[in-house]
Amino acid sequence: MLQPKSFPTTLGNRENEDCTTDDISQEENPFNFSPQLIYLHKDHELFEDGDVERHLYLQDLYISEAIDDKQTVSVSEFACHISGCNAVHGTLEEYEHHYNSLHRHVCSICRRSLPTARLLDIHIQEWHDSLFIVLAQRQDMYQCLVEGCEHKFRTSVLRKDHLIQIHKYPPDFRFDKPKREKGPREAKQHQQQMDIAMEVVDHAREVLCEEQSKQADQEESMEMPAPETGNYSTEKSASHEQLAAGPNTNNEHLKSRYSNRVPSNVCFGHGSIRGFRGHRGRRK
């Protein structure tokens, strides 16, 4: 890419000497743009096309643009900036669609990507909220997934039946995978971990580890990230393996989840992260 070669200008101080040097700013200002005069030497690559056209003309190979059929202009592509996601799209619409579909409604705890805010809310409530578990033992807590339908159900199975019978949903609707039934021991462990999660956000990683060991055996749900390569710390997976339960655990799968490095001081409201490192979206 073009680098300004010389002559940073000293022309006219910027009239609105900005306030970044005020004492309110705690951090150093990383912005340092200043207008640059750019001198291009004869052999600069920016001159290549024009030089070639010049010489084609000298060699009697000039072609007027009216009849030259070469399509030369190119348009910038849009690249997903979420670290680890390599998706690139030709149009802004495609990019927005990708982003909205895969990165917008993501559960920060288990990293599942849901298509809408509502389904994300329901997911968090049903999967990660210990209060929900308590309440669900006594009342109908499982909401119907269809927007506008007010029905609630005692179990997820009942809800699923409702979805199939009343709303004609397919039995394998991708956004209604049930959590695996827990045995008493697991349930207690789970409860303990949820407590931990409530208390201290810093241990989010360990919590994740536990959660993931439970969910590893579950059927593949929506848009799970493909196994990550090289982007995670292996030391964690060592400790992780000690905690993981039995033979069902899929180590490979677990390792992939472990690339989450959510800084604890980042909060975007609703407990959900809009996008985070380690999630690799599918190419369009």
Next chain:
Amino acid sequence: MIMWRLSRIRHKAGRAGYSLEEFRVKRREHEKALRQARRDRQLVSRRLLLNEDEGQQEAIMHTCSNENDVVSLFHNLQHSGPEREAHLKTLSKSLRDLSAQLIFIKQENSIHMLVGLLTGPNTQCRLQSVRCLHELSHSPHPSVATACLPATPYLLTYLSGQSTRFTELCLYTLGNLCPESDVVREKLLAQGIIPALACCIENQRHNMAVMEAVGFTLSQLLQTKDASEKIIPLVLASSLPSHLLAVLTPDQNFALGPAIECAWCLHYLTCSGEDNRALLACGALLQCSMLLVSLGGAVAQGNKAEGVELLVCPLLRCVGNLLSCTPDVPDACLSDVGLTVALCALLQAYVQTQPSLARESAWVLNNLTARSSLFCSALITLNLVPNLIQLLPFSQGINTMILRVLANVAHKKKEFCIQLAEFGLLSSLCATLKMAEQAVVTLSLDILFMLFASGSQVVEDFAREGGISLLETFQYYSEEDVRRKAVYLLEGHVLSSSSQCAVSCIPSS
């Protein structure tokens, strides 16, 4: 605006005899070879001047090279007589063919004979023999061209003559010989090629065909690798620069062919890294920008004469590089803000068909706006910003350079920032921030910073476009520099009232 007749460019013989598709294929092959040659710093071309009586159709029809033909012609030429002219003419046609060329130069005393005829009493023979030498000079084979060297002192002498066709042939022959080797150039310099060209250009400045030829020959000299040490200082010290500039005046005598050659000469002079003060002193910046304004105006009106881009290109480069050399020159040296309009018009006109030209126009606009507040102001008051914004989707360096221009404007004053925001720049930045090229993203953030600093209204407007949540995603961007900048913006360091911006920066979800 001065109207002028753009005489059509010549030298389109390459098309003759080919269908359009065959021609395109041939062109693409040559283009590939030229690109590689440039990367190897071996970019060299020669020009062939066709005979007036050669229709374009005949241009590529070689006479069948028969060894006996050339040899027998040569033998015939040894004897003087009325048929000599005819034989010479036939010889010149045969020498279009490479194998004939090689055979000819191997004949003992063949060049010597030609030189003799070149300097003899018969002027038609002079013309035909220079024709032969011209054919030889055009040869791709190095030994053939260098065989012509004995003729050069005479060719140089004849440059002061008055016969158009003859002078043209001498010039193009010399021009073809220039890139040959250091040895050849040393010789030509010693024989006084630069004063000879200066003299020629002075005497023939109303003769467009000769002017084109001089321009070509000089450009061949200036383009060589060692030009900056040996040749350019000599040229700058001569009267050549002011004569070159005179050709670039859009008056009634203006002709495209000569202007193209002279503009390329000026480009080689300005981009050589040598001191450009001499050129600035003779008004190069003013002259080139005035012509550019004229051309920009014509192009904006849809008047794209064939070949005009061959002139626009070197002019852009001259103006761009001269601008970068003169931080102290007052704005009065430039034409009025018409140059801003012209550059935007050129950008728009060429972005689809010749993106490299659009990129170079944007580069000049950068140097213009980096230099002076006057031109930044012009972009705003002349309502040119929306057009620039519309070009932000285009890659290959175009959007990067346009963002630089906009950043230059924003950098000047707060009022410009507010006006840029009013032109809809914020929503465009929401798009450019998502683009794949990191330079685009970085410049977009830089502009955003300056816009934010101009007032809280901008921050609010940006938030309304969904910009804040977009910035949030940048905390996971792969480059640290980008992350730091995004975080800095999000944490509201930019505005003076921190409480105010704390409110506007946190998303209300």
